Amino acid sequence: MTVTPVSRSTRHVHHTHRTLSSPWATMGAIIIAAVWTVPTLGLFVSSWRPANQITTSGWWTFFAHPEVTVDNYTTTMNFVSSRITVAQSLVNSLTITIPATVIPIMLALMAAYALAWIDFRGRHVLFVAIFSLQIVPLQMLLVPLLRLYSGGVEIGGTQIIPSFPANSLGSGFAQVWITHTMSALPLATFMLHNALASIPVDIMEAAQIDGAGHGQIFRRLALPLAMPTIASYAIFQFLWVWNDLLVATIFTSGRNAPVTKILADLSGVHGQQWYLLTAGTFVAIIVPLIVFFALQRFFVRGLLAGATKG
């Protein structure tokens, strides 16, 4: 449960390790790196080859006879699968991911603030309870949630809360947003609690002496001071939701499907149409890759904090 080991990384250790990074070690690493990269490279190169060539000759022959086209990308973006084009499914992914990142973080931040800075009986127990909910696998939630959304709340045969809307457009995105929000809360609360709890007591007390209430402290102090952790978690959550297939499969229908679901469908139905799959895969992974490369520092930090959780 301690903080990242990186922070302890020291400079004076370095020369002693040097003997370990021998040319042989570097060679070994390069070989592994090549093995790790080649499959992706193969799909990437293929996505730029004419459709008929992809399925008749290996992508490695491209380098001998390079012939490049963007047709696969234009065809794929306009390809209709389960009533929407791949381009529309990318918009769906965005529509699912942004609210499903903002909402849980805000709710978790509020809960984390109370757990960290408002003293009440049972505080520790409640924190541990919330944190322990992380161990519940998503699979445990699917069927009951599906029933809750489609049947509402019923007690003893009386309808208490009605079901979710199901109009001609399907249920909209509400079900996916809510499901992602709920399943993200334990980890988000845990991480943000750790960030908020590490704010020095002096600062909080000074603010209180100045007459600030919890509401003001939350807005003016806790929120900005937790920003680095919020950023780390936001990236983690963004990638998680964008890359999710399970929740999308169960809680989106037809026109609301995100790109992961459309790709999975394409792979099943058009499994041999590699001009679709190669280009489709790349348009789907370009967004997370951009996020990843642009914000790598935050992402690694979030990963380290998340992984050393107890």
Add this chain to the structure above:
Amino acid sequence: MQAFFSWLAGLPQLVQIPVVVAAFLVVVGLIIFLIEVAPRPGRTYTWVRLGIAVGVPVVTLAVLGLERGAMWVYLLGVILGGGLFWLDARSAKGRGRLIQLALFISPALFLLAIGLVWPTLRTVVFAFMDKTGTQFVGLKNFVWVFSSGSSGGLTSLLNTIVWVIVAPILATAVGLVYALWVDRSRAEKLLKVLIFMPMAISFVGASIIFKFFYDYRQGNQIGLLNQLVMMVGGTPVNWLQNYPVNMFLMIGILIWSQTGFAMVILSAAIKSVPADLIEAAQIDGASAVRRFLHVIIPTIRPTIIVVWVTISITSLKVYDIVSVTTGGYNNTSVLGYEMVRQFSQFPPQTGHSAALAMLIFILVIPFIAYNARSLAKGDR
């Protein structure tokens, strides 16, 4: 709220994002405003506090769309709110404190209760019910899980066990060795990124990348794996058709995606091994391999366990890879996938699926317990 979501679903997707985020932030802003108002002194604010304590649950119920036949639930909300007001008014630590606390924490608690706790309990109940979820059937669903054959669940259970044994060990081992090899090499950053990049790629994307890599066809091969087989003089194989090769190749996809995670975490741990420890071993004449085995590994053992446990849990829940590569055919189903398949078929086998979900849950627990124990030991 139902009306709001209905209206929202009719808007263009990209308009929905700002609308829903703005609506949410307005609600949060309102809650923060109430939190600021709650502790103020004076008689007026006593009434305000009463208004908040009783009003918030009632408004919440109204927003959720309480049915006409269930008006008594409002009464429940009023009683709860009144109770909170009373407790708050008597609180020794100042009025408004409990109301503030409730406003901060209840949105998350409410969602956790209906979204995690309640569904978990319901799944446990479903696991002992028939496929409609109404008739108690005892252990029948679990008997089904452990029965072999194409209609039973045993294949997916055994496969999951193989996944959990193979994937975490290999991903952790490769990640560890790689972290050590690139440590302080000249191209450390670049080499790390290459291995780490798959972390950003979805399992769906990874599965398609590897489906292409494993591709088999008559005539010219377009999958690199079969091309390599041919280069060493073998005949191409239909990889994803033959059990258990197909399963191990699918596990390979998980390893490919998780090694980067292991590498980054372990690399950070290796860098934090105290210099004097390694120097002492060096002076004693220990070789690089010995230093690795006897100094570095024992020092970073807790981190290794964390990584191994995390990947084990990921392996237990795997769904996407199976769904995209084989769809569970050719004996490749796993618990996480079979669980979804059981209730997506007609008629839905809710009982089977709940039993499988429960099994995943039960299998996760020892890993987490082990992890917690090893962390507790490390802290001491």
